[in-house]
Amino acid sequence: MCLGVPAEVVELPDPTEPRAIVAVAGVRRTVATDLLLDEGLAVGDWVLVHVGFALARLDAAEAARTLDEIRRLGADQPNPFDGAADV
Amino acid sequence: MTPRRHVDEFRDPDAARALLRTIATRAERLDDPLAVMEVCGGHTHTIYRYGLEHLLPDRIELLHGPGCPVCVIPRGRLDDALWLADQPGVTLATFGDLMRVPGSGRHSLLDARAQGADVRFVYSPLDALELARTHPDREVVFVAIGFETTAPATAVTVERARALGVRNFSVFCNHVTIEPPLRALCDGGDSRIGAFIAPGHVATVIGTRGFEFLPAEYGRPAVVTGFEPLDILQALAMLLEQIVSGAVAAGRATVGNQYGRAVRADGNPTALALLRRVFAVREAFEWRGLGVIPHSGLRLAPAFADLDAEVRFRVPGARVADPAACQCGAVLTGRLAPERCRAFGTACTPDHPIGACMVSPEGACAAAFGFGGLDRATARAVGGPEA
Ligand code: SF4
Numbered sequence: 327m328c329l330g331v332p333a334e335v336v337e338l339p340d341p342t343e344p345r346a347i348v349a350v351a352g353v354r355r356t357v358a359t360d361l362l363l364d365e366g367l368a369v370g371d372w373v374l375v376h377v378g379f380a381l382a383r384l385d386a387a388e389a390a391r392t393l394d395e396i397r398r399l400g401a402d403q404p405n406p407f408d409g410a411a412d413v
Numbered sequence: 414m415t416p417r418r419h420v421d422e423f424r425d426p427d428a429a430r431a432l433l434r435t436i437a438t439r440a441e442r443l444d445d446p447l448a449v450m451e452v453c454g455g456h457t458h459t460i461y462r463y464g465l466e467h468l469l470p471d472r473i474e475l476l477h478g479p480g481c482p483v484c485v486i487p488r489g490r491l492d493d494a495l496w497l498a499d500q501p502g503v504t505l506a507t508f509g510d511l512m513r514v515p516g517s518g519r520h521s522l523l524d525a526r527a528q529g530a531d532v533r534f535v536y537s538p539l540d541a542l543e544l545a546r547t548h549p550d551r552e553v554v555f556v557a558i559g560f561e562t563t564a565p566a567t568a569v570t571v572e573r574a575r576a577l578g579v580r581n582f583s584v585f586c587n588h589v590t591i592e593p594p595l596r597a598l599c600d601g602g603d604s605r606i607g608a609f610i611a612p613g614h615v616a617t618v619i620g621t622r623g624f625e626f627l628p629a630e631y632g633r634p635a636v637v638t639g640f641e642p643l644d645i646l647q648a649l650a651m652l653l654e655q656i657v658s659g660a661v662a663a664g665r666a667t668v669g670n671q672y673g674r675a676v677r678a679d680g681n682p683t684a685l686a687l688l689r690r691v692f693a694v695r696e697a698f699e700w701r702g703l704g705v706i707p708h709s710g711l712r713l714a715p716a717f718a719d720l721d722a723e724v725r726f727r728v729p730g731a732r733v734a735d736p737a738a739c740q741c742g743a744v745l746t747g748r749l750a751p752e753r754c755r756a757f758g759t760a761c762t763p764d765h766p767i768g769a770c771m772v773s774p775e776g777a778c779a780a781a782f783g784f785g786g787l788d789r790a791t792a793r794a795v796g797g798p799e800a
Contacts, residue, residue, distance in 0.1 A: 329455055329640075329775075330562075330614050330675070332419040351417065358539060360569040361684045372419060374617065374675055377508070377559075378537025379566045381684075382617035382675045384419055389674040393422060396643055399650050400431025 330374035423641030453612035454481025454775025476747025491516035593709035620680030628666035702742030
């Protein structure tokens with residue numbers, strides 16, 4: 327119910343209308359953009375789609391930061407091969 | 414297949430294994446076992462689908478919370494929806510998940526449709542409005558459910574109906590808000606919840622700010638979290654860090670933001686303004702399994718009374734107790750693992766659900782039925798963190 331599916335904005339057919347055409351896994355779909363009116367959406371942006379609406383814009387720089395943080399966290403533990411590990 | 418942006422990169426198995434080792438190392442430093450509640454049914458679904466529970470150290474337990482909107486709708490409201498579907502000239506439109514939830518007498522909207530009622534499944538509230546425009550001879554009622562994630566979509570639809578002057582459209586509003594049930598859980602005397610995985614999609618609307626009361630008033634750390642497996646594992650590592658560093662014990666618990674790619678501190682101001690314009694907070698609303706919670710439900714604001722199905726149709730307002738066999742209340746508050754309900758998998762299955770938790774794929778019982786059955790030892794043997 328609360329699912330949001332990442333989708334890429336592929337077309338903004340009419341700048342005066344609150345809607346966008348997005349692609350979800352290759353399938354094109356029209357979504358309402360009323361909730362992102364102040365975001366200045368552009369073709370190539372990624373959004374989360376929920377019940378036919380673009381709910382949030384996905385920030386690529388933040389996504390990259392999170393992935394970096396995940397890698398850093400994963401490395402943040404004793405290496406089992408350096409003998410110093412507390413087993 | 415080309416990798417899906419924002420999806421596959423958060424499913425990388427090597428990164429998951431590394432995170433699981435970090436979680437295990439941090440969990441060793443816990444003074445007491447830790448129970449973490451994931452509030453949202455979307456998280457519950459991910460946790461079961463990837464068997465994450467089984468890969469975690471024994472000292473960490475995941476409790477599944479009340480954040481599945483389909484699961485918390487009480488039988489009385491469903492009986493009201495069934496009543497609406499029976500009114501002459503009415504076309505009832507709602508999301509697919511809701512159509513299978515049993516009201517009293519195990520009768521669902523799907524059953525009502527089989528018996529001749531005009532019940533339609535829609536993907537978006539805008540589709541319901543479109544039904545009204547294309548069927549001016551029908552009274553189209555949209556049964557709205559959902560948390561702050563979904564309520565803004567209903568709000569846009571209501572304003573559009575008003576702007577377009579559509580007169581044969583109304584909303585049977587069952588929207589709820591996330592803060593009151595979380596407060597009810599924390600206030601409940603028997604709560605074992607030590608930390609929260611907070612719902613990422615609700616947070617796109619209300620912001621991380623919407624969860625500040627958890628650390629500020631209840632001393633519980635929370636992390637706003639995305640819906641892929643790495644998201645959930647990272648959130649657990651972040652929560653553990655707050656606990657084993659001593660910050661929580663020192664009264665310095667915080668709300669972390671693991672889902673920065675979608676969530677900001679202040680949420681979505683456009684959506685919040687819509688909620689304020691279109692809805693009013695109800696005195697009280699009933700939740701399946703949780704009882705009546707003050708200020709937890711939304712109705713249409715008086716300015717939109719003409720679009721409110723409860724006003725237009727004088728809905729009976731049924732109150733019906735939860736089914737006796739069903740232990741959804743205990744499941745939804747994290748006091749009972751779904752598999753331990755007496756009816757689980759026998760009297761209650763996804764094909765013949767007793768409780769709503771068995772209906773939606775985000776319900777804890779349906780997730781446990783579909784993906785459960787592994788125990789931790791087996792999961793480790795087949796590729797857990799120590800494998
Ligand atoms: S197994 Fe069925 S009856 Fe039991 S708590 Fe879950 S939904 Fe309710």
